[in-house]
Amino acid sequence: MISPLLNVRSVSKYYGTRIGCENVSFDLYPGEVMGIVGESGSGKSTLLNCLAGHLPPDSGEVFFDTRTNGPRDTLTMSEPERRMLGRTDWAFVHQHARDGLRMGVSAGGNVGERLMAVGARHYGNIRAQAVDWLGRVEIAADRMDDRPDAFSGGMQQRLQIARNLVTGPRLVFMDEPTGGLDVSVQARLLDLLRGLVREMGLSAIIVTHDLAVVRLLADRLMVMKDGHVVEAGLTDQVLDDPQHGYTQLLVSSVLQV
Amino acid sequence: MNAYNFAYLDEQTKRMIRRAILKGLAIPGYQVPFASREMPMPYGWGTGGVQVTAATLTPDDTFKVIDQGADDTTNAVSIRKFFERTAGVATTEDTGKATIIQTRHRIPETPLTEGQILVYQVPIPEPLRFLEPSEVETRKMHSLEEYGLMHVKLYEDISKHGAIATSYAYPVKVEDRYVMDPSPIPKFDNPKLSNCPAIQLFGAGREQRIYALPPYTRVVSLDFEDHPFDPSKADHCCDLCGSGESYLDEVIVDDDGGRMFVCSDTDYCRARRAAGHMGAQGVPYEEGAA
Numbered sequence: 001m002i003s004p005l006l007n008v009r010s011v012s013k014y015y016g017t018r019i020g021c022e023n024v025s026f027d028l029y030p031g032e033v034m035g036i037v038g039e040s041g042s043g044k045s046t047l048l049n050c051l052a053g054h055l056p057p058d059s060g061e062v063f064f065d066t067r068t069n070g071p072r073d074t075l076t077m078s079e080p081e082r083r084m085l086g087r088t089d090w091a092f093v094h095q096h097a098r099d100g101l102r103m104g105v106s107a108g109g110n111v112g113e114r115l116m117a118v119g120a121r122h123y124g125n126i127r128a129q130a131v132d133w134l135g136r137v138e139i140a141a142d143r144m145d146d147r148p149d150a151f152s153g154g155m156q157q158r159l160q161i162a163r164n165l166v167t168g169p170r171l172v173f174m175d176e177p178t179g180g181l182d183v184s185v186q187a188r189l190l191d192l193l194r195g196l197v198r199e200m201g202l203s204a205i206i207v208t209h210d211l212a213v214v215r216l217l218a219d220r221l222m223v224m225k226d227g228h229v230v231e232a233g234l235t236d237q238v239l240d241d242p243q244h245g246y247t248q249l250l251v252s253s254v255l256q257v
Numbered sequence: 258m259n260a261y262n263f264a265y266l267d268e269q270t271k272r273m274i275r276r277a278i279l280k281g282l283a284i285p286g287y288q289v290p291f292a293s294r295e296m297p298m299p300y301g302w303g304t305g306g307v308q309v310t311a312a313t314l315t316p317d318d319t320f321k322v323i324d325q326g327a328d329d330t331t332n333a334v335s336i337r338k339f340f341e342r343t344a345g346v347a348t349t350e351d352t353g354k355a356t357i358i359q360t361r362h363r364i365p366e367t368p369l370t371e372g373q374i375l376v377y378q379v380p381i382p383e384p385l386r387f388l389e390p391s392e393v394e395t396r397k398m399h400s401l402e403e404y405g406l407m408h409v410k411l412y413e414d415i416s417k418h419g420a421i422a423t424s425y426a427y428p429v430k431v432e433d434r435y436v437m438d439p440s441p442i443p444k445f446d447n448p449k450l451s452n453c454p455a456i457q458l459f460g461a462g463r464e465q466r467i468y469a470l471p472p473y474t475r476v477v478s479l480d481f482e483d484h485p486f487d488p489s490k491a492d493h494c495c496d497l498c499g500s501g502e503s504y505l506d507e508v509i510v511d512d513d514g515g516r517m518f519v520c521s522d523t524d525y526c527r528a529r530r531a532a533g534h535m536g537a538q539g540v541p542y543e544e545g546a547a
Contacts, residue, residue: 080401087405102388102409109413116412117405123415123481145416 003065005030005171005203006051011060013043013050019227020046024060026222026232030170033197033204035218035235037211037250043227044207045175051205052092052173053082064089064171087117091164095176097156100163101148107134107159108144114167133162137192154185158192165196172197172204178213190216211254215239223247264311264344270294274312274467278458281469286435287399288382293465303336303361304462306378310359313374313458314340319347321355326363326504326521333361350524362425364446366503366525369455371472377440379461382468384428384438404436407479415484424489429476436479437468444478445490445504451476493518498529499536 004027013020021043028034036044049055051062053074063071067089074082086092094100101110111130112120120126131141137158139151148156157177164172177193178186194217197204206217214221214235221238223231223246231244242248262268270292277291296304314320320340324332328350336359337348349355352367359376369375385395388406398404407428414422427444431437439450440459450457450470457470470476480486491505496517503525505518517538520526530542 083401083403105388105409105413106416108416109409112412113405113409116408117403119405121408121482123412124483126412127416 002029003071004028004063005032005065006205007061007063007065007071008051009061009063011047011050011057011062013046013055013057019043021050021224021227024229026229028171028203028205030203031201032220033202033206033218035214035221036205036207036224037209037214037221038224039209039250042224044224046227047224048173048175048205048207052090053086054092087114088167089170091167091169091172093157093160093164093172093174093177095179097148097153097160100160101156103147103149106145106147107139107151110148110159110163111144111166114163118167129166133166134159136196137162138188152185154181154189157181157189161193161196165200165202168200170203172202174204174206174208176208176210177206178208178210186213193217211239211251223250261343263316264314264340265296266294266308266311270308271312274308277467278309278312278469281458281467282456282471284435285470285474286431286437286468288466288468290465291467293462296462298335298339300463301380302332303359303378305460305464305467306359306361306376306462307336307339307460308462309376309458309460309467310340310357311344313376314344314346314357316344316346318356319349319354320344321349321352321358322360323358323363323365323522323524324361325506326365327523329523351528352522352524362441362443363504363521364442364449366500366520366522367528368449369453371454373455375453375455375457377442377457377459379438379440379459379464379466381426382438382459382461382464382466384426384436399435402434404430407436408481411479411481411484415481421480421484421487427486428479430479431470432475433477437476439476443490443504444486445488447476447478447486448488491518494536495520495526495529496536496538498526498534498539500526500529500534 006028008026011024012022024047038044050057062074064074065071108130111133112126115126134144139155139158148159178189208214218235221235222229225246231238231247239251242251274291277289281289296307322333322337324330340346341348352365357374361378383395385406388410389395411421425443426438426441427447429437429439452473454472456472459468478486493505494501495503495505497519500520503520503522506521508517508519510517
């Protein structure tokens, strides 16, 4: 019996009297990709930020299976521990690459930052790893000393992914990783993400409103509406045989070309 | 004496500054906030250093001020005059005779001794400021010892210039704990920070921070394993006193590319010339001559 990597128990977050998300529980197993879909304002980003430690939830527990101490509640652990997790075992890919990158620092420096944050002090090694990771996300080695603001949107997003994965995290949070990119760039990014997730055995939680993204990447799916999870299950099952009224609406709203 | 309280500031203000200094000495490298006062000189002219000096000065002290190593530049002369008028203390240009030395951007060449206090003027006390604009975030980084970002700056230097190009305000780590900005001293002076017998106090007036190094504190300049710290200086000897060890200023002397290198520490250069040393363009030393 494998123990879950992440065990979420009735997490709730309120903004005053309004509901951010309410009573969300699920397990995430190692190597599993979970998709969270729903319309704007349905609480999916709130939930993701609560899980990643960016927002303190009002109630609930989030147990993460740490490498050394087994399952720990990330909400009650001390801030240094949580921030340490944030730059080693966790990764967070923002919707806007600008939020996740240092725009004034070269691509190589962006990738190297996480390595230096965990104690790497050998320039040659840091640079070699940065070249390796830029290669994996299809950024040419001769662009590594350019700043991210000289990159296209798709390249920035790929750079952000390299920067996050360089320390070999086990859990990746993604907030609309393909938002704002044109469809052909989206397709390449998805292809890349799928390869990396499979190759590294990553667990991931992907928040998106794009059903095609979850169809490609996610093993399981949660559908949120008004802060509540209205339906959950295997991705194909939910998308091909939606039970809840809102899920049916969502699936039928996708434009067919 | 005159209408001013001793050393310009009132006693309660000096008490407040002394408390910040003591806290700084107790936590070497930690930036202690203090209620910086308006001083009768503009920010950037050493208002932080002047306040620290005012709080540490006693009537028995002998006071010296240097600006970029020199005793005779505007900043040094005006601050020295300021304390001559408001505190009536003895002043000197001789590093060995001074008990309090206020400095802008240099550490004297003559080794400091126990019982001396070196006061630095600091423009930006936060070494992480240009990488992380948020004060809330930098304070958190200090408290949690998250200093990876400082190396990102050095990484950028090497990737752009092939070597660590930061030549002044070179970041240091104090006793394996706080990363500290040593004020804009040349990195040539960084080794003198460590294990120094004198007390070193840092005052930033506009930014309202005081930090300190007690005597014999270990201070290490940050670097990479394969790009070690290099306290570089101009590859010359002083043209006046012939010293090969001191930090040099390059002086353009005419429109035809003529130049000379001279010690930035004027007192050190004068003392060497008085002792009979002479550089390539030097003339025999005369008492009172420039």
